[in-house]
Every structure is written in structure tokens, then in C-alpha cells.
Amino acid sequence: MTPSTADAAIHAEGLVKHFGDVKAVDGLDLTVPYGTVVGLLGPNGAGKTTTVRILATLLRADAGHATVAGIDVASKPDAVRRSIGLTGQYAAIDEYLTGRENLDMVGRLYHLPSAYVKKRADELLERFALSDAADRPAKTYSGGMRRRLDLSASLMATPAILFLDEPTTGLDPRSRLQMWEVINDLVADGTTVLLTTQYLEEADQLAQDIVVIDRGKVIAHGTSDELKTQVGGDRLEIVVTAGSELGAAAASLRAVSDGDATIDDDTRRVTAPVSGGSTVLVDAVRSLDAAGIKIDDLVLRRPTLDDVFLTLTGHAAEEVAAPAPTTGRRRGRKEA
Amino acid sequence: MASITAPTVAMQPKSRPAIGWLLHDGMVVAKRNLIQTVRVPEAIFFSLVQPVIFVLMFAYVFGGAIPIPGADPDAGAQAYREFLVPGIFGQTVAFAAASSTVGLAEDLHKGIIDRFRSLPMAPGAVLFGRTAADALRQILVLVVLSLTGLVVGWRIHNGALSAIGAYALLVLFAYTVAWVGAWVGLHMPNPETASTAGLIWIFPLTFLSNAFVPLAGMPPVIKTIAEWNPVSSLCLACRELFGNPTGEPPGGWNVWSLDHAALYTVLSCVVVIAIFSALAVRTYRRSTG
Numbered sequence: 271m272t273p274s275t276a277d278a279a280i281h282a283e284g285l286v287k288h289f290g291d292v293k294a295v296d297g298l299d300l301t302v303p304y305g306t307v308v309g310l311l312g313p314n315g316a317g318k319t320t321t322v323r324i325l326a327t328l329l330r331a332d333a334g335h336a337t338v339a340g341i342d343v344a345s346k347p348d349a350v351r352r353s354i355g356l357t358g359q360y361a362a363i364d365e366y367l368t369g370r371e372n373l374d375m376v377g378r379l380y381h382l383p384s385a386y387v388k389k390r391a392d393e394l395l396e397r398f399a400l401s402d403a404a405d406r407p408a409k410t411y412s413g414g415m416r417r418r419l420d421l422s423a424s425l426m427a428t429p430a431i432l433f434l435d436e437p438t439t440g441l442d443p444r445s446r447l448q449m450w451e452v453i454n455d456l457v458a459d460g461t462t463v464l465l466t467t468q469y470l471e472e473a474d475q476l477a478q479d480i481v482v483i484d485r486g487k488v489i490a491h492g493t494s495d496e497l498k499t500q501v502g503g504d505r506l507e508i509v510v511t512a513g514s515e516l517g518a519a520a521a522s523l524r525a526v527s528d529g530d531a532t533i534d535d536d537t538r539r540v541t542a543p544v545s546g547g548s549t550v551l552v553d554a555v556r557s558l559d560a561a562g563i564k565i566d567d568l569v570l571r572r573p574t575l576d577d578v579f580l581t582l583t584g585h586a587a588e589e590v591a592a593p594a595p596t597t598g599r600r601r602g603r604k605e606a
Numbered sequence: 607m608a609s610i611t612a613p614t615v616a617m618q619p620k621s622r623p624a625i626g627w628l629l630h631d632g633m634v635v636a637k638r639n640l641i642q643t644v645r646v647p648e649a650i651f652f653s654l655v656q657p658v659i660f661v662l663m664f665a666y667v668f669g670g671a672i673p674i675p676g677a678d679p680d681a682g683a684q685a686y687r688e689f690l691v692p693g694i695f696g697q698t699v700a701f702a703a704a705s706s707t708v709g710l711a712e713d714l715h716k717g718i719i720d721r722f723r724s725l726p727m728a729p730g731a732v733l734f735g736r737t738a739a740d741a742l743r744q745i746l747v748l749v750v751l752s753l754t755g756l757v758v759g760w761r762i763h764n765g766a767l768s769a770i771g772a773y774a775l776l777v778l779f780a781y782t783v784a785w786v787g788a789w790v791g792l793h794m795p796n797p798e799t800a801s802t803a804g805l806i807w808i809f810p811l812t813f814l815s816n817a818f819v820p821l822a823g824m825p826p827v828i829k830t831i832a833e834w835n836p837v838s839s840l841c842l843a844c845r846e847l848f849g850n851p852t853g854e855p856p857g858g859w860n861v862w863s864l865d866h867a868a869l870y871t872v873l874s875c876v877v878v879i880a881i882f883s884a885l886a887v888r889t890y891r892r893s894t895g
Contacts, residue, residue: 328723351726362721364638366645371638378634379727381620381627407645423721 309477355424414445635735703787763849
């Protein structure tokens with residue numbers, strides 16, 4: 271990212287937010303230029319949601335400074351709200367209202383003219399394949415439909431800047447693909463998007479720039495290719511038949527890998543960073559065969575968030591202790 | 607995709623003074639809450655069952671056992687029933703607080719408050735809309751309860767105008783406790799806690815009053831509390847306006863709150879609304895400033 275901060279859609283410097291003893295955000299810097307998509311990648315509890323909530327004026331930072339659309343989020347939250355749309359981790363729609371009533375309500379609360387609200391709701395329902403379900407209570411919607419309705423609500427006022435907090439968490443693969451398509455369309459139209467995700471693949475699909483955060487701090491940023499280079503290409507994963515051969519297996523993979531292999535005793539799994547595509551598989555099989563090691567499974571895969579974390583921080587993503595500030599309890603209380 | 611971003615008709619936000627937006631946004635939210643009532647009729651049905659059971663139970667079980675001071679001794683159970691029904695009205699509208707508490711806790715939990723907070727809407731509108739809808743819902747409840755009352759022998763004796771006054775007081779009281787309920791709801795960690803711990807205060811509020819029994823028989827400290835409890839003045843004012851037995855002892859009330867029951871009720875409502883609307887709006891806004 272090249273911080274041309276003055277005209278950035280989103281700019282944050284040194285954001286800090288505590289929840290009791292937990293430092294959810296710890297000196298975070300972020301710049302999102304207009305017309306780009308930046309993916310905020312990190313595990314649960316990394317501070318992604320808290321960061322988005324600060325930028326979307328739902329939370330006040332304890333320290334630091336942030337502007338959205340050039341407006342200070344702390345001093346002029348109302349002006350910021352006019353320029354943004356927010357889609358959270360849970361579909362924030364009223365399940366007793368129909369799809370159309372939900373959009374109508376949000377449009378009116380944006381203080382848009384009635385004629386515009388009606389027209390816009392029709393457009394969005396049509397675009398998000400919700401027209402047939404428009405007059406049914408949202409209660410009857412599938413998870414994917416709820417997310418699409420939630421996203422439609424965020425788009426009622428055609429915001430220049432959109433916050434998408436884990437837009438596909440909990441969706442089935444097909445709905446996830448639909449969401450990706452919709453988000454890509456928005457981006458093609460020039461909407462600036464700050465997206466949070468736990469999935470490297472999702473950040474890869476949608477974002478030009480990826481900011482990796484851990485424990486409230488930025489630990490890496492760059493394009494998806496840059497990050498992958500940093501993380502080191504693909505991953506070769508084998509499961510050995512006998513646990514006693516794990517060490518030998520790791521040693522024999524050293525010949526084909528780019529770095530040290532990691533061993534997981536419980537699953538009898540050895541993972542090594544590799545490059546060079548499928549020829550690595552052949553080399554690995556030869557090497558293991560030469561050492562007389564029997565294997566149950568052999569996989570070549572793209573690096574995951576876990577691999578990114580292991581490489582960048584030395585600890586796995588799941589080990590992060592701090593809970594994500596996403597429950598109703600935190601929402602209702604901790605901010606107060 | 608043009609259909610997503612290119613507005614096809616004018617989308618300039620309308621301009622209006624702040625108080626106008628508060629009303630506008632409050633009405634949008636109230637409409638939403640009232641639609642919920644229509645879509646979940648079982649919720650309102652079950653909120654009616656309890657007061658209807660109370661009317662029937664108290665009227666027929668305790669009816670003859672509770673003498674009403676000042677009532678015609680020959681009237682017996684009939685006098686108690688006419689005394690009781692406005693008391694049940696008072697108790698029932700006090701429970702309007704419950705739907706505010708639970709409703710707001712649910713909205714917080716489901717993230718819809720986040721949606722509202724991210725919109726450029728008037729900050730108090732979510733609360734004004736919620737409390738208004740909860741008070742309006744009580745009108746339906748009062749209609750059903752009044753019909754039940756008529757069945758057990760309760761009557762309106764002082765004409766339509768006084769009766770409208772009594773119903774207006776009841777709805778005002780519902781609106782008042784809805785604000786207290788809203789403030790409580792904003793502090794609840796989850797809907798489950800809201801629907802239990804969040805409602806505890808309503809029981810002493812309604813039972814430490816003249817809603818079910820005349821004040822005359824109460825022990826001194828309890829009696830003093832009950833005399834100044836706005837639920838008592840509300841029930842008394844309704845009894846007076848409907849022309850029902852009031853349970854006034856031969857020597858009179860001798861306490862300002864009951865000698866001026868309607869006035870004391872209105873004053874209490876105004877003060878409580880002023881305090882709790884300020885507190886609740888502050889709690890709602892605090893995180894965003």
C-alpha cells in the first residue's frame with residue numbers, strides 16, 4: 271500500500287482499543303485508497319471486527335485517529351455514516367419484516383426520498399436475486415439470502431465506502447461464491463471496500479491489498495502474491511502411517527522443500543513449504559520411498575491463514591487467546 | 607454493474623430540522639416494531655393470557671374474601687370485581703416495560719442495533735420508536751381486558767369522556783415504564799437475562815400497590831410505599847374515572863398522592879420519562895459519541 275493519506279477513503283493511525291484487560295486493537299495503521307479493496311486478514315480475536323467497528327463509528331477508539339471519506343470518525347460520526355455502508359458478521363436485518371420492508375426501513379432512516387427508496391429497493395432486490403422472496407418475512411430466508419439482504423440494506427444509499435465484516439462466514443460454498451460475485455461487481459463499479467476475513471482464499475479472491483493483523487497489530491501487508499511469496503509458495507502435507515517415522519519423514523522432505531517442515535504428532539502430519547508445482551509431489555514420493563517411509567496421505571495445497579500465521583508470527587492462528595468482540599454481550603455492554 | 611451503483615432517481619437526502627427527524631425516524635422504528643406484533647400474533651396472545659387469567663382468578667377466587675372499604679356491603683364479590691379490573695389494567699400496563707427490555711436486548715444481540723447505529727438517523731429514534739410501539743400495543747391489550755372485565759361484571763359508570771381519560775392515563779403509564787424498560791434492556795448482556803433478571807423490578811412495583819387489594823389492610827411501612835407508588839395512584843385514578851369502588855377508607859386517604867391521584871400519576875410519568883429517556887439515550891449513544 272502506498273499511503274497517500276490525504277485523499278484516502280479510509281485512513282487510520284495508531285488505533286488502540288481495550289476491552290477490559292484485553293487490547294483488541296493495539297496501534298493499528300491502515301490506509302485504503304479510493305476505489306480499492308483492502309482485505310483485513312486475521313484469526314478470531316485479531317482485532318478485525320473492532321477495527322471495522324471503530325471506522326464505522328460504532329465504537330470509539332481509546333487512542334489514535336481515523337478518517338473515513340476524509341471525515342474524522344470520532345468528531346463527526348454522523349457525517350461519516352452518510353458515506354458508508356456496513357455489513358456485519360451477522361445479518362443485521364429484522365426477520366419479522368419482509369425483504370422489501372427491511373430495505374424500505376433502512377432507506378427511510380438514511381432520509382432518502384420515498385420515491386427513491388422504493389425504486390432503489392426494487393433494483394437491489396432484483397440485483398441480489400431476492401425479487402421472488404421480497405414480500406416474505408426475512409425469517410423464511412436462507413443464510414445466503416439473509417446476507418444478500420443485509421448487503422442490499424448497506425447499499426440503499428449507494429455508499430462510496432463499504433465495510434464488509436466477514437461477509438461469508440457461516441455460508442455454504444455456493445452462497446459464498448454468490449457473495450464473492452456480488453462484491454466483485456461492486457468493486458468493478460468503483461466502490462471502496464474494507465473487507466475482513468479469516469480466509470486467505472477469500473482475501474485473495476476479492477482484495478488487491480491484504481493487511482494481515484494479529485493481536486491488534488498489523489504484521490504484514492501487500493498484494494496477495496507478495497504475501498504468498500513471503501509465506502513461501504505451496505504447502506506439501508503428508509500423513510505417515512507410523513508415528514515413529516515422523517522425524518524421518520520430515521528429514522526426507524527437506525530435500526524437496528523450501529524451508530523447515532512442521533510436525534504434528536497427533537495427526538501424524540508433516541507440513542513443508544514447497545514451490546515448483548506438481549513436480550514436487552513426484553520428488554517427495556521418491557524421497558519418501560527411498561527412505562522406506564509409508565504414507566497414508568499426500569497433498570499439495572495453497573497456503574492457508576494458518577500457514578501465513580505460522581510463517582509470520584511463529585504461532586498458529588487458533589492459538590490466539592483473546593476472544594473476538596463479536597458477541598451480543600460485548601456489543602451491548604463493553605462499549606458502553 | 608450500473609444497477610447497483612447508479613442512482614436512477616434523485617437520491618439527495620431530504621432536509622428537516624433535528625426534532626422533525628427524531629419524530630420521522632422514531633415513527634419508522636415504531637412501525638417496524640408494530641409490524642413485528644402483527645407478524646408474531648402468538649406473542650401478543652400470550653401476553654394477554656396472564657392478565658385475563660388474573661381477572662378471572664381474582665374475581666372468582668378472592669372475590670368474596672376481600673372487603674372493599676366504602677363499598678356497599680351488600681354488593682360483596684361484585685364490589686371487589688369492579689375494584690379489581692382497573693387494578694389489573696394498572697398491573698398489565700406496567701408490564702409494557704417487559705417488551706421494551708426484551709425487545710431491545712434482542713435487537714442488540716441480533717446486531718440490528720449496529721445497523722441502526724451505522725445509519726445517519728436521529729440517535730434517540732430507536733428508543734422513541736420502541737417505547738411508542740410498546741405503549742400503543744397496550745391499547746389492544748386494554749381492549750381485550752376491558753371485554754373480559756365486562757364479562758365478570760365490571761362496568762363504566764361515569765360516561766365515555768372519563769373513561770377515555772382513564773385509558774389515556776393507562777397508555778401514558780405504559781409509555782413511562784417502557785422507557786424504564788428500555789434503559790434496563792440496554793444494560794442486559796443477552797435476551798435470556800433480559801427476560802428474567804430484567805423484569806424482576808416490575809413485580810414489587812405492581813404488588814406493592816392497591817392493584818389487587820385495598821391499602822387499608824396493609825402493614826404501616828408497606829402501606830406508605832404503596833401510597834406513593836404511582837401504580838396505586840394510577841389504579842385509583844382509573845377507579846375514580848370509571849366510577850368503580852376505590853377502597854377509600856371512611857376517614858379519607860390523607861396522603862397527597864392519593865388525594866390527587868390523576869395529577870400525581872401524570873407528574874410521576876413526566877418525571878420518570880424525563881429521567882429515563884435521558885439515561886437511556888445516553889447509554890445508547892455513549893459508544894459513538
